[in-house]
Amino acid sequence: MTTTTLAVLVPLLPFLGAAAGLLLGRTAPGFVRPLAVLPTLASLVLAALVAVRQGGDQAVNAATELTPTGSIPIELALHIDGFAALTAVLVGVVATCVQIYSTGYLRDDPRYPSYAALVSLFTSAMLLVVYSGDLMVLLVGWEIMGICSYFLVGHYWETPEARAASLKAFLVTKLGDVPFLIGLFALATDAGSFRITTVLDAVATGGLDHPTLIALLLLAGVAGKSAQFPLHTWLPDAMAGPTPVSALIHAATMVAAGVYFIARLLPVFEASQAVMIVLAVMAAVTMAGSALAALAQDDIKRVLAYSTIGQLGYMTGALAVGDRGAAVFHLLSHGAFKALLFLAAGVIIHAAGTNSLAAMSRMKDLRDRVPSAYWTMTVALLALAAIPPFSGFFSKESVLGAAEHVATGHTEHAPGAAGWTVLVAGLLTALLTAAYATRLWLLAFRGRGTEAPDHGRQPRTMTVVLWVLAVPSLAVGGLAYRVLPDWFDGRDLTPTLATSVLGTGVALVGGIVTYAAWRHTTALAARVPLGAVAAHPEGDAGQVEAEAIASHAPAYGGVAYAPDPADPGRLLLGPLHRHAAVGFHLDTVYAALFVRPVQAGATLVRFLDREVVETYVRGAGALPRLLGAAVRRAQTGNLQTYVSALLAGTVVLVVAAVLVATGA
Secondary structure, X not given: OOHHHHHHHHHHHXXXXXXXXXXXXXXXXXXXXXXXXXXXXXXXXXXXXXXXXXXXXXXXEEEEEEEOOOOOOEEEEEEEOHHHHHHHHHHHHHHHHHHHHHHHXXXXXXXXXXXXXXXXXHHHHHHHHHHEOEHHHHHHHHHHHHHHHHHHHOOOOOOHHHHHHHHHHHHHHHHHHHHHHHHHHHHHHHHOOOEHHHHHHHHHOOOOOOHHHHHHHHHHHHHHXXXXXXXXXXXXXXXXXXXXXXXXXXXXXXXXXXXXXXXXXXXXXXXXXXXXXXXXXXXXHHHHHHHHHHOOOOEHHHHHHHHHHHHHHHHHHHHHOOOHHHHHHHHHHHHHHHHHHHHHHHHHHHHHOOOEHHHHOOEEOHHHHOHHHHHHHHHHHHHHOOOOOOHHHHHHHHHHHHHHHHHOOOOOOOOHHHHHHHHHHHHHHHHHHHHHHHHHHHHHHOOOOEEOOOOOOOOHHHHHHHHHHHHHHHHHHHHHHHHHHXXXXXXXXXXXXXXHHHHHHHHHHHXXXXXXXXXXXXXXXXXXXXXXXXXOOOOOHHHHHHHHHHHOOOOOHHHHHOOOOOOHHHHHHHHHHHHHHOHHHHHHHHHHHHHHHHHHHHHHHHHXXXXXXXXXXXXXXXXXXXXXXXXXXXXXXXXXXXXXXXXXXXXXXXXXXXXXXXXX
């Protein structure tokens, strides 16, 4: 087969698997799991073959006109360069691991067939975005991912949290998609085509008439999809969905799409220095704010959610300094260890019966219940904290090194102010990232109190994929930073000495200070008694999580969410803790600025509809009815009455005529 044919099959196979899974879910349930795993696995194999054939050389381009439009054509086009090929492999790896993991995690869930089909469709849409060479076709995948996320986040629709989270994710991302769509049309109008290669050629020749406006419109959509400030608030709430969905969204799809889109069209954004400054400020605020919020969260999945927002901030920071190689390097590295973190968190939640770190900190020997999750999550957290030689160190230091080059004037891909903004925020975030990663590890695995509950062994499918993902989290960074430049723009991704020393130093300081704070608070605080543990039956981990979401205190009653006096985050953040725990009240601000005015407007419209419009309608119907009743009463059927009325009317008319004539 040609490379083009293989590339077409990569997004097509998961789509066909999704369609077949939906059709056979009720009639032949035995085929659901093979249809979930095998097409995705085959897509991964084909994506790897495409990457090998592409090899970082000249981009693979192919196109055929999809439909005649009469003006700007829409084409079914492929554009596969080095980082598109590698990103597709990442999507395939994570999606396959998630599908395999889900066969055990949701093995008793009656809605598993629809869940698996939606995950396959989600994967297909992301692969379409990665391989697409036409902006309109890319938009199709972009929107399908938004729809799939709505259903997947709301998988546990019985719980109000899941329903609210799915609706919030849909509305916030669509809020960004409106200007994004306008920006795509404006870009195509200036460039004369939706083809990505044509658009980039137009940028290179100065063919864009409104680069700043177009880039800002596109940036709004990216901020919504990739959960960047100020449209990031949907992502922590999306943790109400199943943990495998969180792994898929956070590691390789949905949020990665925005970063990938900017990397693909980076020259469009570089055409305006003002946009690069905006992008740098957005990245800086996202990084620092999300790291502070992560340090205050009690739900283990919300910690990881804010962590994702911060790591995406690193990627957008690299793009803000004009280095898409560093951005995509961190995208690949982050995809591996973040998928591992979420899937390991799912195992821990299954074992502990709760999402709450406060409850886990009151369990001793939890790490002995889940040794695979303990060791693999330790690897992933070290990668997250950018401790050498784990993969996160090399990719994060590449971002900081790119920012340093721009800040010190060694490269001119972006304004120096953007470089300094990203560099300072990146170092501060490195400190905070190590702090919340250390806090999560201590509270989850170094708890003190009663014996951890025993919910039985986790299915093997849930633990095997953890070790699969641990390999790239441990080893890929040290190898990739030398190889990836040949696949990208040829820029050096080797970490610089200054940023390596500073980045590693602040990370170690963050970890050590957090450990010292934990020792201090543990020694001083009296442990809160745990009480009786309500046992969950061995089996479906997804059911355990669903019950956890539904009850807020799945195994420990009110104690589960009681403040933990040994939480080092409270000591480190001090009075800032209560603000960081609620995301610095952004949801409250948005409720005041947008939600309440919209609700007030809806109330006014309802009042006008019911009290004004309906009153008019009822009056318009009542008046003829009253007139009809009056006329009906006059129709007595008596001839004398009719003649008398006629004479009386005649007399009245004569008198009126005489009076008028006299007055005249």
